[in-house]
Amino acid sequence: MKEKDWDYIARLEKAIAKKYGDVATHNPSRYWDEDKEKEYLEQLKEQRKKEDAHSAKTEHKEVDGILVSTKLINKSGFDVCPVCSKYGLNVKDEIYMYKYTCCFTCYVKNIEGREKNGNNI
Numbered sequence: 001m002k003e004k005d006w007d008y009i010a011r012l013e014k015a016i017a018k019k020y021g022d023v024a025t026h027n028p029s030r031y032w033d034e035d036k037e038k039e040y041l042e043q044l045k046e047q048r049k050k051e052d053a054h055s056a057k058t059e060h061k062e063v064d065g066i067l068v069s070t071k072l073i074n075k076s077g078f079d080v081c082p083v084c085s086k087y088g089l090n091v092k093d094e095i096y097m098y099k100y101t102c103c104f105t106c107y108v109k110n111i112e113g114r115e116k117n118g119n120n121i
């Protein structure tokens, strides 16, 4: 194994300190202790509780055997594209659902070209 080049390490540390400040060359554990660790774990627990409480408040609906947050289900009533069975339609898809009763992808694939040629489906 190659021996450590202490001179190089010292120069590196100096350069880092010059560019980012002294604190950048310190070992992070220097600023961490058991109290801070405890506080951090306590904060994690609090955060977890908040998230649990939040998800308990969120309504879920079963879709194909999977519980999905109602927030993720669009309000238009279009859940799935009848042409390609794509589930989880986005806003763009919804617009195409209203106009062409298929998702954007299906519109591009099946309708766009024909429309330009002046042929209606």
Ligand SMILES: [Zn+2]
Pocket (backbone or CB within 6 Å): 081, 082, 083, 084, 085, 086, 102, 103, 104, 105, 106, 107
């Ligand atoms: Zn589709």
